[in-house]
Every structure is written in structure tokens, then in C-alpha cells.
Amino acid sequence: MKLFKCPHCGQLLYFENVKCERCGHRLGYIPEAGYLTALEPQDDGTWRSLRPDGARYRFCSNAEYDVCNWLVPAESPDTLCRACRHNRTVPNLGRPGAQLAWRKIEEAKHRLFYQLLRLGLPTPAEGEAKEPLIFDFLADPPTPDGPRVLTGHDDGLITIALAEADDAERERRRAAMGEPYRTLLGHFRHEVGHFYWDLLVRDGGRLAECRAVFGNDEEDYGEALKRHYEEGVPENWRESYISAYATTHAWEDFAETWAHYLHIIDCLEMARAFGISVQARADDTGLIAADADVDVYGPGDFAPIVQTWLPIAFALNSVNRCMGQTDLYPFVLSPPVVRKLGFIHWLVHDHRSRTSG
Structure with missing residues (x-):
């Protein structure tokens, strides 16, 4: 994520801002351009960008529920924005607390779509592909003995x-569950990783390359999941996996690694926006040093990204402890994990280069 600036008064803005606190203008995000812009109302009910x-x-029509600040071109027949058009089921707003919960979910989902669009990844909605990307946001049944809703992915849903x-x-x-990290944004990034495995690996003709890095995806998933919960994880899992859950199956390893790729590039883009650099005074090796001036969305090698991330993550973790x-980032990037992250980086930019014309 990056910082934005009000085009009317120059005030710095965050992605979720809906009003400039300096000049009072209403704000809206233009996904096609990647801009958060100040707006002026027009007599015909539209808004003019400044x-x-x-x-x-x-x-977007979901703005009336205070869950979206994205814009749709005035001439477009669409009523929902690039992110909200993927919703199939939204919370029942008649239930107490449902609107606040939906707002939190949409904030995370919109951050996800910011990245997907920046990376040039396909985001097919209902009716645009055989396996579109769609979302259900579901509440548990009111009876305590009813089945709980599980977060997950199933053929694009x-x-x-x-x-x-x-x-x-x-x-x-x-x-x-003994997890070091669990957030709504993390859920979105992980689950969408399964969608892009289907799209970029299975359907994109990259099975052989992916298996060389992540292993055999043809292993029975149900049996793998059963073994994971009954037997636990190998003691040395940190040597090759980003998380304990990644050891379950090659699909989960890919999805976990995909999520961490998005974590890392998002944090580094924000670090670059703030001009963050790290130079540990007590470090005589020069390893804990980095300048967050790397283009994380560019097609270059992954090595500069991880070389920048490691010192910055070390510094941010240290500040959090204070x-x-x-x-902030309680994970170890072993050489095999870095190789997996590099594969995700290559896969994304390979798709972009093959589809950009």
C-alpha cells in the first residue's frame, strides 16, 4: 500500500479515507488509475474528480452502507465497483453488529484487490469466466449446536x-490453533492463493515448474489434512516451510507462500512511501541495513525485495516488542522459503508478460 495526497489541498491520505480532514472534500478511489481523489458533487448526481x-x-452502490469508497465511471452501466462486484453473499444488516463486521471485511478485501490490480492479475467476476472469483460472507447459525462456518476456497468461491x-x-x-498470525487480510490473501493456483498453475500450464518447488499436488488432500491434524507437523518444518499449516499439502504450501508474498510487497510499498531506511548501529556486519527504495511491483528479480524486507522486518519486530x-512479522524466511517466494514472484510476472501483449 502507498500514501495518497488530496489533489485539492495536498493533505496526506490513507487508502480508507472517505473525507479530507483539511479541506473537507469527499474522497473516492479510482481503481483503474490507482488514485484516491477529492470530489465535487455535480447536478446530475455524479461526482467530478479534482x-x-x-x-x-x-x-459504488455499497457506499450507502459505509463499506466502500471506490468509484465507478459515470458512463458505466455497473452499480458496483471492481471489488464489490465479486460479492455473492453479504451479511444480513438486520443482525446486530453485522454492518461493522462487513465494513472490516470489506476494508481487508479492498486492500486485497488493490494488490491484485497492481499486479495485473485477472479478477473475473460472475459471468466473465467459467470459474469466477466470488465471495460469500457468512454468519454462524443462531443455534449453538449448528455447524460453524469455515473460511475456505472451492473452485473460485x-x-x-x-x-x-x-x-x-x-x-x-x-x-x-497455535498460530502466530491471524487477520482478515491474511485470510483473503491465503484463500485467493488457491484461486490463483487454479488459474496460473493448473490452467496456465505451469504444473511442472510448480511441483519442482512445492512438491506433489496430486496427493490426496483429505488424507493429508487428516494426517496434519492427527499427527501434527514435522519438528524441522521451519527449514522448508513458511508456516506449520503449509506442511499440510502442496496446495496449502502454495497458498501460504502466496499470502506472504502479498504481505511482503504490501509492507515494502508502504515503507517506501514513508522513505524508511534501516541501519542498525550495533551491527558490524552491515546485514541489518536496507533502504526501502525497491519497486515491489516491477518485473525484476525477487532477490532485492527479500534483501530489503529482512532488515526492515527485523527493525519493525524490535519496535513492536518495545x-x-x-x-509484526513472526516468521522465518529460510532459503527454501525464499525460493518459493521467488517462484510466486516469477509466476505473477510471467503471467503479466504473457498477457500484456
């Missing part, structure tokens, strides 16, 4: 349990 092009837009938007409940689940918090 950027030089002066283009006119309408807000990603289900997010509404309970995950409750910070206390999500923390309870994280602790119960506040009595757990590490």
Missing part, C-alpha cells in the same frame, strides 16, 4: 466466516 482530467464518477471480523473471537481462534506486542 484531478487534472476532471473525469466524472459515481460511487471464497467463504469468509463473519465471526473472523470479531477481533476477540479471531484472537481466541488464533491462540487455540510496546509489549508480538512481532
Whole structure:
């Protein structure tokens, strides 16, 4: 993610801002251009961007629920934005707390789509592909003995349990499962990794290359999952995997690695926006040094990205500990994991180069 600037008064803005606190203009995000722009209302119900092009837009229809600040071109027949058009099931707003939960979910999902669009990845909606990317945001049944909603992916359909938007409940689940990290954004990034395995690896003719890095995806998934929960994980899993769950099956290894690729490039883009650099004064080796001036969305080699990320993550973890918090990035990037991350980087940019014309 990056910082934005109000085109009217120059105030720095964050991605989720809906109003400039300095000049008072309403704000909207233009996904096609990657801009957060100030707007002026027009007599015909549209909004004129205060950027030089002066283009006119309408807000996504979900803006009326205060869950979206994305814009749709005024001439477009669409009523939903590039992110919201993928929703199949949204929360019942008649239930207490549902609107707040939906807003949290949409904030995470919109950050996901910011990255997918920046990376030039296909995001087919319903009716645009045989296997579109669609979302169900589901609440658990009201009876305590009913089946719980599980977050997961199934042929392009990603289900997010509404309970995950409750910070206390999500923390309870994280602790119960022994996870170092669990967020809504993390769920989105992991589950969409399964979608892009189908799209870029299986359907993209990259099975052989992927298997050389992640192993045999033809292993029975149900049996692998059963073994994972019954037998646990190998003691030396950190030598080759980004997380314990990644050891379950090659599909989960890919999805976990995909999520971490998005974690890393998003954090580094923001670090670059703030001009962050790291130079550990007590370090005589020069290894804990980095300048976050790497183009994480460019097609170059992955090595500069990881070489920049490691010192910055070390510094951010250290700052978090000063506040009595757990590490911001509580993961180890072993050489095999870096190789897997590099494969994801190559896969994404290989697809971009093959489809850019």
C-alpha cells in the first residue's frame, strides 16, 4: 500500500479515507488509475474528480452502507465497483453488529484487490469466466449446536466466516490453533492463493515448474489434512516451510507462500512511501541495513525485495516488542522459503508478460 495526497489541498491520505480532514472534500478511489481523489458533487448526481482530467464518477452502490469508497465511471452501466462486484453473499444488516463486521471485511478485501490490480492479475467476476472469483460472507447459525462456518476456497468461491471480523473471537481462534498470525487480510490473501493456483498453475500450464518447488499436488488432500491434524507437523518444518499449516499439502504450501508474498510487497510499498531506511548501529556486519527504495511491483528479480524486507522486518519486530506486542512479522524466511517466494514472484510476472501483449 502507498500514501495518497488530496489533489485539492495536498493533505496526506490513507487508502480508507472517505473525507479530507483539511479541506473537507469527499474522497473516492479510482481503481483503474490507482488514485484516491477529492470530489465535487455535480447536478446530475455524479461526482467530478479534482484531478487534472476532471473525469466524472459515481460511487459504488455499497457506499450507502459505509463499506466502500471506490468509484465507478459515470458512463458505466455497473452499480458496483471492481471489488464489490465479486460479492455473492453479504451479511444480513438486520443482525446486530453485522454492518461493522462487513465494513472490516470489506476494508481487508479492498486492500486485497488493490494488490491484485497492481499486479495485473485477472479478477473475473460472475459471468466473465467459467470459474469466477466470488465471495460469500457468512454468519454462524443462531443455534449453538449448528455447524460453524469455515473460511475456505472451492473452485473460485471464497467463504469468509463473519465471526473472523470479531477481533476477540479471531484472537481466541488464533491462540487455540497455535498460530502466530491471524487477520482478515491474511485470510483473503491465503484463500485467493488457491484461486490463483487454479488459474496460473493448473490452467496456465505451469504444473511442472510448480511441483519442482512445492512438491506433489496430486496427493490426496483429505488424507493429508487428516494426517496434519492427527499427527501434527514435522519438528524441522521451519527449514522448508513458511508456516506449520503449509506442511499440510502442496496446495496449502502454495497458498501460504502466496499470502506472504502479498504481505511482503504490501509492507515494502508502504515503507517506501514513508522513505524508511534501516541501519542498525550495533551491527558490524552491515546485514541489518536496507533502504526501502525497491519497486515491489516491477518485473525484476525477487532477490532485492527479500534483501530489503529482512532488515526492515527485523527493525519493525524490535519496535513492536518495545510496546509489549508480538512481532509484526513472526516468521522465518529460510532459503527454501525464499525460493518459493521467488517462484510466486516469477509466476505473477510471467503471467503479466504473457498477457500484456
